[in-house]
Amino acid sequence: MxxxxxxxxxxxxxxxxxxxxxxxxxxxxxxxxxxxxxxxxxxxxxxxxxxxxxxxxxxxxxxxxxxxxxxxxxxxxxxxxxxxxxxxxxxxxxxxxxxxxxxxxxxxxxxxxxxxxxxxxxxxALDHDYFNRISALDFAMAHDDGQGGLEQLEGADVVLCGVSRTSKTPTCIYLAHRGIRAANVPLVPGQEDGERLTALKNPLVIGLTVSPDRLIQIRRNRLDGLNADHTSDYVDLDRVREETVKARRAFERRGWPIIDVTRRSVEETAAAITNLLSERRTHRLGSTW
Known part of the structure; x- marks a missing residue:
């Protein structure tokens, strides 16, 4: 032994x-x-x-x-x-x-x-569901990173909103493979705070949040891949904390459902979004996931 x-x-x-x-x-x-x-x-x-x-x-x-x-x-x-x-x-x-x-x-x-x-x-099979998924994928690509006006965003099932690097794009692509038309709008300090999305009537707008420490780690990895400077506000701890706090407050003020993606995979985030869409259809929408 x-x-x-x-x-x-x-x-x-x-x-x-x-x-x-x-x-x-x-x-x-x-x-x-x-x-x-x-x-x-x-x-x-x-x-x-x-x-x-x-x-x-x-x-x-x-x-x-x-x-x-x-x-x-x-x-x-x-x-x-x-x-x-x-x-x-x-x-x-x-x-x-x-x-x-x-x-x-x-x-x-x-x-x-x-x-x-x-x-x-x-x-x-090349049936209705198949072509619906292809259409949803085209929609996600055409409305990535804030592209498209409000009239175009009305065609979405869900619009994801969040600060940079909160997995908005990969989540939209994943949802598209399930036939869900998803768009995303980034919150950019001093430029976009999501206010225009309050005018949307058809899509469910969802706020994505993440812990500042995790967000800085992701952003630094991104800068490493670009061989970019690490001294910008993009990865400054105080600025990132302020950015994430403002985002959450904006979501709460507008009554949008919030999903914390800190410890979630894209698949888990997409599953939570699917649940929210289902609950919306049955009028049981919650607030935070």
């Missing part, structure tokens, strides 16, 4: 191969694999991604790769013959294989009493 590690000794990471097999783009499977492996500390997957697998010959190549790098096989295959080929190949290689969507699909099928579709890539 190996001796116990000392309290301060870090645990070595565990690496393992995970083979992701999809007959479509593989986006769903990749996201699921990342979400699951993130639940394990010190575990690092070595991903092998096989997208658009739609023939026996392609599956033979997949199985050859699995044999070369033994590990867990996850799949979202719809075609019954390809599934059988993968399952039989994994049994022969003594490798675990998991149909990632099977439990959910099976439960819904039993509940709905409906037959399963065998159409490959059904979630990526």
């Amino acid at each position: 190996s001796p116990a590690r000392s309290a301060g000794q870090p645990r070595l990471a565990t690496y393992f191969h995970v083979h992701l097999v999809s007959d479509s783009t593989g986006e769903t499977l990749n996201a699921m694999a990342k979400a699951v492996t993130a639940r394990f500390d010190g575990v690092i997957p070595i991903e092998h991604i096989y997208s658009l697998i739609r023939s026996e010959r392609q599956m033979e190549r997949v199985l050859a790769e699995v044999e070369t790098a033994p590990g867990v096989v996850l799949h979202t295959l719809v075609d019954r013959d390809l599934r059988m080929q993968l399952e039989e190949g994994c049994r022969r290689l003594d490798m675990p294989q998991i149909g990632a969507l099977d439990p959910l699909v099976g439960a819904l099928s039993r509940y709905l009493g409906a037959a399963l579709s065998t159409r490959v890539g059904a979630q990526h």
Whole structure:
């Protein structure tokens, strides 16, 4: 038995191969694999991604790769013959294989009493939702960083307002991929304080805040990338504190919902915004998230 590690000794990471097999783009499977492996500390997957697998010959190549790098096989295959080929190949290689969507699909099928579709890539069809997402993405790019007048902003579902470097742009892009038309307006000391947004009637205006210490860290990293001077007001602690306090007070005075992004990822911020939009539709809008 190996001796116990000392309290301060870090645990070595565990690496393992995970083979992701999809007959479509593989986006769903990749996201699921990342979400699951993130639940394990010190575990690092070595991903092998096989997208658009739609023939026996392609599956033979997949199985050859699995044999070369033994590990867990996850799949979202719809075609019954390809599934059988993968399952039989994994049994022969003594490798675990998991149909990632099977439990959910099976439960819904039993509940709905409906037959399963065998159409490959059904979630990526060029339908209304797809074109709505593309339109939302175009809108986000055209109304980034305060671009567009009030009349154009009225076409938004949500307008994000905040000081520089509060993740407004990436959050708008993320929301666009969900079909939400999002614009953003930066608060610039001495130029823009968001007052014009009070005239908006259709969009939900949301204020994004962040702690001064975190904001300075982000801005310094930004200046490093630009090889810019670090002595400007942009990263001065007192000025940044004043900037963030004024922003929060402006949001509160106007009654806008506020989201603190200090410890939130873009995905978490977008989820909070989605909740606010849902609550607005049911007339239960809160104030701070």
